[in-house]
Amino acid sequence: MTYRNPPTTPRKSATFDDYTLSEIRRAAATGIYDIRGAGAKRKLPHFDDLLFLGASISRYPLEGYRERCDTSVVLGSRHAKKPIELKIPITIAGMSFGSLSGPAKEALGRGATLAGTSTTTGDGGMTEEERGHSKQLVYQYLPSRYGMNLRDLRRADAIEVVVGQGAKPGGGGMLLGQKISDRVAEMRTLPKGIDQRSASRHPDWTGPDDLEIKILELREITDWEKPIYVKVGGARPYYDTALAVKAGADVVVVDGMQGGTAATQEVFIENVGQPTLACIRPAVQALQDLGMHRKVQLIVSGGIRNGADVAKALALGVDAVSIGTAALVALGDNDPRWEAEYNELGTTSGAYDDWHEGKDPAGITTQDPELMKRVDPVAAGRRLANYLKVMTLEAQTIARACGKNSLHNLEPEDLVALTIEAAAMAGVPLAGTNWIPGKNGF
Amino acid sequence: MPATSKAMRDSHARVFDLDILSLRELNQALHNLAPGSNETAWEVLNPKGNHSVAVGVDQPVSIDVRGSVGYYCGGMNSGSTITVHGSAGPGVGENMMAGSIVIKGDASQYAGATGKGGLLVIEGNASSRCGISMKGIDIVVHGNIGHMSAFMAQSGNLVVLGDAGDALGDSIYEARLFVRGKVDSLGADCIAKEMRPEHLELLQGLLDRAGVTGVKPSEFKRYGSARTLYNFNIDNADAY
Numbered sequence: 098m099t100y101r102n103p104p105t106t107p108r109k110s111a112t113f114d115d116y117t118l119s120e121i122r123r124a125a126a127t128g129i130y131d132i133r134g135a136g137a138k139r140k141l142p143h144f145d146d147l148l149f150l151g152a153s154i155s156r157y158p159l160e161g162y163r164e165r166c167d168t169s170v171v172l173g174s175r176h177a178k179k180p181i182e183l184k185i186p187i188t189i190a191g192m193s194f195g196s197l198s199g200p201a202k203e204a205l206g207r208g209a210t211l212a213g214t215s216t217t218t219g220d221g222g223m224t225e226e227e228r229g230h231s232k233q234l235v236y237q238y239l240p241s242r243y244g245m246n247l248r249d250l251r252r253a254d255a256i257e258v259v260v261g262q263g264a265k266p267g268g269g270g271m272l273l274g275q276k277i278s279d280r281v282a283e284m285r286t287l288p289k290g291i292d293q294r295s296a297s298r299h300p301d302w303t304g305p306d307d308l309e310i311k312i313l314e315l316r317e318i319t320d321w322e323k324p325i326y327v328k329v330g331g332a333r334p335y336y337d338t339a340l341a342v343k344a345g346a347d348v349v350v351v352d353g354m355q356g357g358t359a360a361t362q363e364v365f366i367e368n369v370g371q372p373t374l375a376c377i378r379p380a381v382q383a384l385q386d387l388g389m390h391r392k393v394q395l396i397v398s399g400g401i402r403n404g405a406d407v408a409k410a411l412a413l414g415v416d417a418v419s420i421g422t423a424a425l426v427a428l429g430d431n432d433p434r435w436e437a438e439y440n441e442l443g444t445t446s447g448a449y450d451d452w453h454e455g456k457d458p459a460g461i462t463t464q465d466p467e468l469m470k471r472v473d474p475v476a477a478g479r480r481l482a483n484y485l486k487v488m489t490l491e492a493q494t495i496a497r498a499c500g501k502n503s504l505h506n507l508e509p510e511d512l513v514a515l516t517i518e519a520a521a522m523a524g525v526p527l528a529g530t531n532w533i534p535g536k537n538g539f
Numbered sequence: 540m541p542a543t544s545k546a547m548r549d550s551h552a553r554v555f556d557l558d559i560l561s562l563r564e565l566n567q568a569l570h571n572l573a574p575g576s577n578e579t580a581w582e583v584l585n586p587k588g589n590h591s592v593a594v595g596v597d598q599p600v601s602i603d604v605r606g607s608v609g610y611y612c613g614g615m616n617s618g619s620t621i622t623v624h625g626s627a628g629p630g631v632g633e634n635m636m637a638g639s640i641v642i643k644g645d646a647s648q649y650a651g652a653t654g655k656g657g658l659l660v661i662e663g664n665a666s667s668r669c670g671i672s673m674k675g676i677d678i679v680v681h682g683n684i685g686h687m688s689a690f691m692a693q694s695g696n697l698v699v700l701g702d703a704g705d706a707l708g709d710s711i712y713e714a715r716l717f718v719r720g721k722v723d724s725l726g727a728d729c730i731a732k733e734m735r736p737e738h739l740e741l742l743q744g745l746l747d748r749a750g751v752t753g754v755k756p757s758e759f760k761r762y763g764s765a766r767t768l769y770n771f772n773i774d775n776a777d778a779y
Contacts, residue, residue, distance in 0.1 A: 128773035242653040242672065245634055247595055247615045274770050286655065286674040286693050287712060291769040294710070296691060300671040301630040301652035307610075310590050314611040314630075317566045318595030 120363075130364060134196075134452035134462065136264045136357040136400070136422060141372040143355070144406045146519030147512050148528060151498040159497040166493040167503040170417050172394045173255060173324020173347035176316070180324055180347075181233055181255050183417065184213025185489045186504060187407060190352075190398050190421035191237045191257065191328075193219030194244075195281045195293075196359035196452060197425075198469035199226045200477075201461040204428050206230030207474055208481025212489075217257060217419075220270065220295050220359075222284045223249040230478075235326065238315065240269070240296035243285040247318070255348075256315055257326035258308070260299070261337075263356025263399040266330025266370045270295035270360055278464040309344040316345075326350050331376035331399065332369070338383040338395070348394045350419065351380045355400025357422040359462070360453030373399035373410075375522040381414035390414065404491020411492070412507035413523060427484040428477040430461045552580040552603070562589050569619075572598040588628065593621055599638070613640045616657060629666075632659045635676055648685065651678045654695065660749045667704065670697045673714055679749035689716055690726065698745050700754060708762055712769075716762040717742050719754070727778045728768045732761045 109115065124130065152158035159166065173180040189209045194202055196219065203226035209216045215233035218224075222244015228234055236253030238245065250256065261267065274290045282289040302311050312325050327341035328350035341349045353373025358366065377397055384390040397410050398419035410418050425431075431439075433446045438458035442449065452462035460471035496504050499511045513528040514520035520527040521534035555565045565583065572578060581602040586592050593602050594614040604612070607625035617636040626644030635654040642650075645663035652668065654676025661669075661678075667685030670678050670692055679698040686704035689697050692714035702720035709726020715738070716729075725731075734757070742756040768775055 129771070242634060242674070245653065246655065247597055247617045247636055250595075250615070288769075291712070292771055294691065296672065300668065300690070301611075301633050301649040307629070310610045311630075314591040314594055314614050314633075317562065317591040318615055320567060320570055321563070 130362050132360050132453060133363055133366070133450040134357060134359045134361075135450035137354050137366050137370075138450075139367050141354060141400075142374050142516065142518045142522055143372060143400060144374060144409045146374070146515045147409050147523060147525065148515060149405075149408070149412075149495055149499060149511055150513060151495075152500045156500045158500050159502060161494055161497050164497065165502060166496050167505070168489050168493065170394070170505065172396070172417065173326070175324075175347040175393055176321065176345065177255075177324040177347055178320075178322045179254070181215060181235075183215060183233070185485060186411060186417040186492075187212075187401075187485055187488055188214050188235075188396065188417055188419045189216040189424050190356075190419040191217035191219040191235070191259065192357075192421055192425075193221035193359060194224045194227070195219075195221035195277075195285070195464070196462055198460060198463055198472060199224060200469050200472035200474045201425075201428060202227040203230050203474035204472060204477035204481060205424060206234070207478025208424075208427070208485065209233075211478065211482035212485035214485065215254065218253075220259075221281065222246075223252070226474075228252060230474075237328075240299045241285075241294075242300075243293075243295075250315075251319060253323060255324040255326060256319070257328050257350065258312065258315070258346075259328045260308075260341075261328065261330030261332070261352070262358060263330050263352030263354055263370055263373070264358035264366050265361045266332040267297060268361055268365050268369070269297035270358065281464060305340040305344055308340075312345045324348055326396070328352060331356075331371050331373060334371070334376040335379035335383045338380040339387060342384065342387055342389050342393050346393060348396060348416075349380065349384075350396040350398065351376050352419075353397065353399030356398055357425075372522070373397060373401075374519060377410060377413045377415060378522065378524040384414075391416070404488045404493075405495060407488055408492040408495040408504065408507055409512065411504050412511050413509060413525075416505070423484070424481055425461055427481045428459075428461055429472065429480070430457070430459045432459055435459055552582045553578050554582045554584060556584040557587065557589055557592075558585040562591065566591070566594060569593060569596045569598075569600070569602075572596075572600065574598065576600075586623075586625070590628070593619070596621075596638075607644065616640060626663065627661075631661075632657070632676075635659065645682070646680075650680075651676050654678070658748055664701070670695070670714070673697065677745055677748075679745055679751065681749075681751065683720070686723070687726070689714060689729075692716075696741070696745055698742065698749070698759070700751065708764075710768065711762075711764045713764065715741075717745075717756075717759040718762065719759045722760075722762070725762065728765050729762055730765045732763045734759070734761045 170186045210232040216231040217235040233254045235255045239259045324347040326348040327346040329337040331353040353376045354370035394416040397415045435458035457463040460468040512525040583604040586606045588609040590609040592612045596619040597617040601620040604623045609628040611630040613621045613632045618638040621640045627642045627646045629647040632640045633652045635657045637656045639658040641660045646661045646665045648666040649668040650665045651659040653672045655674045659678045661680045664682035665684045669684040669688040673692045673695045675695045683701035689708045693712045699718045703722045705723045706726035708729030739756040
């Protein structure tokens, strides 16, 4: 009788996990890094790491469903003759035509208008679908200037100078040739079928002093009527916010690391920038240090999912939030009804992120005429409006419990953090203590 | 407004003296022009390096600027004829849609950036990044241009009677570049191309429109895209 050693359980490396191994194999086989959309997927410190302190004795709550809790917000009152007035502090972030289909853009406009908020164009110009169905439309002024023209600039309700994006601060983009339809090619002044590079920097200015003069030019062109937003990727939020204010921005938009993108290198999405939660306090601090908090409005985006996220962002000092990925899901992207087709593409609903390939079964991130028929702009717009209203109701519920008759009266004192990391990033106490890491306390 | 009254009597031009009136008043007056307006001739005195002079004009009027301007003169011009009797700062004619801009002196960097149409003529020299990301504009420079000109140029024509700096036409798409003098270096994917009869004809037309005389199209070389980087391929990674 021979003695056999007992079998051991195979153990995979935590460093070389299954996903990492598959990426190494894919890189070796294809010779190119993965390009995708959908923003960072790794777990990051986020709003889930914060909790609200509802009222008991030391605070006096408001009655749910009875006492009024205001949700309106005015954006761009610093210089513009015609500021943006929104019913809710949740806006739709810029997503390009080209990346999104025409019906998807129309649905965004319909949904946002029903809910009383604004939509934003993207790197590809303004479409009739979006302008026609958006009561308030923010026109993005991007480095590529695809589709930029005087007529549309004047048809916009606000202008957003995009300097950076949360998924890729400092990075440009690439719309692969297979997604370039005749219409997209014409809007971007490029031949059909070739890759379209979105530049990483504006071609006609090189720093904050130039930005100030560029903003002056945009104001002159539009007769000082429209608010000028400046959007930055969440990397150096304190200094970028301060410089945007110095350059004359009416509104600063800080897009955190969980922000989406149509198509960027996976390694970039997952490794450049800071979590949205970490960006808010420095941006608010910059406004406070300059005496401009609530005078220059702050919009924060990147991973906003529900009313609690909205309320937490507002409590930390922002004036409004912006949603992109969540809006696409509300329209119907990554819906399990298309599971079989997601499987054919080698993925599953909930994980589909090859938005640049133009094969989206949901018909949203595509230019395929057959696929885009799957989006009913009226029904999808209604779903988006429902979602926006639900988020607003959720935020109001929390605010009333904290004794606030306006979402904008929420404050850092209403929050505690579950982790030391979140406490340090958000500048609120660790739950059960009065300790804010980096500040005095016990 | 005494200056205005005298000039209007003498030339029927509407005169804006920026020593008396503000830039805002000038641009607003230009934007208030209705289609078919009889106020087709404008004169701007004492620009003194002001930024954003005559930006966003969308009527077919002529504007003579008597002196040098700062940034973004004629930005987003959509049909007017602007003549700067002096030099221009950065970004002259940025994103021009239609019409023409003539700079009698020199222009600073990124002249004609992202321009989609119309004609930009610089009778002196232009600086770096001339025609950067151009998207259909025609640019004629009587003198020299600096480095990184026509970077990521998508369409339109850039004509240079003098020399070009380093990295001309880097990452160029379908724009055509014509240079009469020497080119310090070509950027990625930009190559010299054959000058065929249709190009000679096109160039002659551009020279005529820009008021260039005594220069033959055959004196120029043509540059454009090798089109090897139009679709990403890892085998071309050394070019990036």
